[in-house]
Amino acid sequence: MNVIDYLRISLIDRCNFQCQYCMPADAELDYIQAQEILSNDELIALVNHVFIPLGFSKFRLTGGEPLLRRGLVNLVQQISENPQTQDLSLTTNGYLLADLGRSLYEAGLRRINISLDSLDANIFRQLTGRNHWQKVWNGILTAHELGFNPLKLNVVVIPGVNDREILDLAALSIDRAWHIRFIEFMPIGNTELFTYKGWVDSASLRQQISDRFGLESSNCFGNGPADVWKIPNAKGTLGFISQMSECFCDRCNRLRLSADGWLRPCLLNESGQIDLKTALRTGVELSELRQQVQDLLNLKSEINFKERDRGNKTYQRTMSQIGG
Numbered sequence: 001m002n003v004i005d006y007l008r009i010s011l012i013d014r015c016n017f018q019c020q021y022c023m024p025a026d027a028e029l030d031y032i033q034a035q036e037i038l039s040n041d042e043l044i045a046l047v048n049h050v051f052i053p054l055g056f057s058k059f060r061l062t063g064g065e066p067l068l069r070r071g072l073v074n075l076v077q078q079i080s081e082n083p084q085t086q087d088l089s090l091t092t093n094g095y096l097l098a099d100l101g102r103s104l105y106e107a108g109l110r111r112i113n114i115s116l117d118s119l120d121a122n123i124f125r126q127l128t129g130r131n132h133w134q135k136v137w138n139g140i141l142t143a144h145e146l147g148f149n150p151l152k153l154n155v156v157v158i159p160g161v162n163d164r165e166i167l168d169l170a171a172l173s174i175d176r177a178w179h180i181r182f183i184e185f186m187p188i189g190n191t192e193l194f195t196y197k198g199w200v201d202s203a204s205l206r207q208q209i210s211d212r213f214g215l216e217s218s219n220c221f222g223n224g225p226a227d228v229w230k231i232p233n234a235k236g237t238l239g240f241i242s243q244m245s246e247c248f249c250d251r252c253n254r255l256r257l258s259a260d261g262w263l264r265p266c267l268l269n270e271s272g273q274i275d276l277k278t279a280l281r282t283g284v285e286l287s288e289l290r291q292q293v294q295d296l297l298n299l300k301s302e303i304n305f306k307e308r309d310r311g312n313k314t315y316q317r318t319m320s321q322i323g324g
């Protein structure tokens with residue numbers, strides 16, 4: 001069986017951007033009440049006494065926008081200083097990175113993914129609902145200067161919106177060791193946009209890039225499902241996350257914990273989730289929670305999506321709520 005050692009932790013469901021594909025402008029999202037969000041102490045108790053003893057050693061902090069979370073720097077410090085933590089990373093929209101990057105680095109964070117769907121300020125505004133391209137770019141440059149490594153840029157490709165920019169985005173990997181991750185658009189969040197625009201498969205992106213620059217397979221492996229390539233002689237790499245066109249369930253090494261404490265075994269299948277927050281707050285012993293999580297791990301390969309409901313599925317929560 002695949003080793004499940006990677007936990008993605010959503011720290012907050014709110015975001016300061018409103019990406020079309022994730023939180024459509026007219027969506028009425030039910031935000032989690034502040035008191036329902038797991039505190040730093042609760043998260044640390046779960047990490048140290050439930051997940052690490054079960055063999056988890058890789059953690060990603062995400063959201064919503066994790067840089068909006070109060071006490072983030074302290075949380076990063078506590079997770080990073082645990083000797084069992086082999087890898088700690090964070091996914092952000094980059095807006096607050098120029099301000100917070102240094103404190104996060106000093107707290108022990110070394111790996112960062114920044115969402116950047118466009119190099120064109122107008123398209124960026126259309127996609128994110130915010131006129132903040134320059135500030136995000138400055139955040140990326142700050143992260144680069146601080147030495148975050150690997151520094152990855154996440155791109156969700158939407159046909160007719162940013163698909164003309166694939167070559168320019170891929171070219172960002174040539175002169176700097178930046179790793180561009182092209183993510184297939186999923187029907188989570190804005191299903192209307194998904195139905196209307198559709199998605200672009202990674203194979204056709206690779207073809208375009210290969211025709212222009214050439215493309216070779218890279219030896220670089222991450223924690224994730226990305227298929228990693230590189231432009232010959234480029235300093236960085238190109239990864240393709242193809243959850244729509246390929247099934248990588250058999251390689252899946254992760255669980256997801258939402259900001260309100262629901263542990264989710266599979267992004268694309270909502271069954272099997274367990275409510276760790278209520279258990280914690282009603283005094284269930286950490287050893288008992290460990291057993292519940294172990295039971296879920298035993299079931300995970302059965303729960304994994306494996307294309308079973310392809311095309312017919314709608315999801316209750318957006319990526320900002322699940323933790324993207």
Ligand code: SAM
Nearest residue numbers: 022063064065092093115154185186188319324
């Ligand atoms: N706020 C942070 C950010 O912007 O990166 C972290 C949270 S965001 C939900 C995490 C990732 O999920 C982003 O890279 C985003 O592009 C991706 N995402 C959100 N909705 C998606 C969808 N429907 N399909 C594919 N990726 C999606």
